[in-house]
Amino acid sequence: MRATAGLVLWLFTVSQGMETSCDGRRKDAQCYGPLAGEIVIRLMDKIPFGFNWEKEQTILVRARNGKSPSKIPKRFSFTPSNGMLKIENLMRNDSGNYTLIIFRNNGTQIENRTLQLFIEAPVNSVHLTSDCKSIGEQLISCSANDGDSPQYKWSLNQKPLQDSDLLSGSVQANSITLKTGVSGQLVCSVRNNVSQIQKEVQLSCVFINCTSNGTLISKWLPEFAKIMCDKPTFGNQSHPSQNYLPIMGGILSALLILLLIGLAVVCRQKKKKSGIEDQEELTYADVRIVNQSTRSIKVREEVEVEYGQVKFSERPRRTVKTAKDDACVYAQVYRGR
Template sequence: MQAVIGLLVMMLGASYGLETHCDCRQDGAHCFGPLGGTAVLQLMDRALETERYKLYKSSDKTTLILTVINNKIVNNFIQNRSSFNLGDGKFRVNNLSRTDSDEYHFEISDGINIKENRSLRLTIQAPVSSARLASECLSQGEKRVSCSSGGGDSPQYNWTLDGRSLTDTELLSVNTETNSITLRQHVSGAVACSVENNVSRFCGFTFIKCTSNETQISQWVFAANNMLCFEPTTPPTTISESSTVAHHSLLVCGVRAAVVVFALIGIAVYFAWKNKNYKKAEGSAYRPEREHQDESVVMVEM
């Protein structure tokens, strides 16, 4: 089971499908792109027919990447993995590699004079692929939790307890070399470690409780890429995230089904009551004069 979960975590951490966005409409923008993923560069609001645009790679403008003249793409030398949208001014580059890390220059002119010349820096980073937690109970009831990432460039680690920052009364020590923390004796709950860099983020959770006469540890890992971390509110009953999701889905479906059933019952009761009052009013109005005819009409309607 652990091997299967580890494989799923690695699959979720793959860089394929990752996408970053960067506003390059100001000079000196620093953009980051995921290795193997996509970077979307906002070069302008939209292309104008009266202006010409050129995008160069390298600081000395030796490599021309893109040329737009009269609102038409004249050249795109990496068109096999990129596209430029004239309507919104976004340049999308796919399948990023380490060689894409460089300084770029974007030039705007009227065909004769250069109106604007902007530079931007694009840095390609390998995304983190997982957040692995390990926890243990110490002899005096303290809890030590360590966190490690599955690859990734320049990972940063952050800790929370039940969705909030740890306080000095809860935290005994922090070891930045091993990316581990030690919690005091009275502390228990959902400890979360987020591992992130400029192109990705993963979160791991562990629920740990230690007592003086016995050790009780339960933990599981939840991976999320480019998403916020969602902390659990109760201890997990299984290490499998899929089971937790399935139970939650069944609960939601059950609640929705109950709402529908009660709504149908309410509608049926309302129409039955309305029909009963209608018949009562009709009978009181006509029964003394046309009793037999009313009964025949009711039978026909039924």
């Protein structure tokens, strides 16, 4: 804001600088209006008996007898109830020194005070660019496409940007270089006396090491550049000389351990199966006594039958023939598993 000998009063900015409001009731006040916009100036609390509002001794607004102004330009309007003067479609030549003279009913002056009005072009748009450099630092440039006397202010993650985050530049400059590792949401705010606008960018420089259509890419780029990779092998802010041998060694060691465990399980199962086949098999004999009808045989009242364990070797079974004429004791042999 320009230096002033008096009190500078500009109150607020509306709709990107298209309308401003100013309190001109104090002497030597300064007001700022947007080019092609409008400004509302409060000249007084209530309408006096008479007043003139002049620019360089040229009367622009004149009122008498406590009534609405009898003389006023087409772009001007005055509200007697609150003493507000509105100027529309501001032009460069509206800038200058204005004087308010208040009269008594006898024509003598009660008050004479001055006001400076400055017309500035508002900032309507901002261009923000981000560029990743060789070691991961980021060059950020913020520029107003229009507007008079723009001023710049930076914030990172909703907090004011600190000098400790900068590799070069100033927090009030429109171009800065951020240190490697600085990340988050960066906002550039641009303002002047009649407007304010801001634009933001998401910081995301990563090292990309991949091929794109057969061409090797190996440098720091914004994260969205990953889409260029055929088969991305990028790393997040890492150096291309990373050594992956420890990782591969760990994977191979794990596979070797799993292979040894599998072989041990298979050998144990085979050994267990072989032991079962070698176990002794028990065979019981079913002994029956048959009385042949053609011969009378005296049988003891108590016949004791003894069962024994019979061992068989792995040989084919043989069929034993018995004589029909003799009383025979035969056995049915069952092989148990």
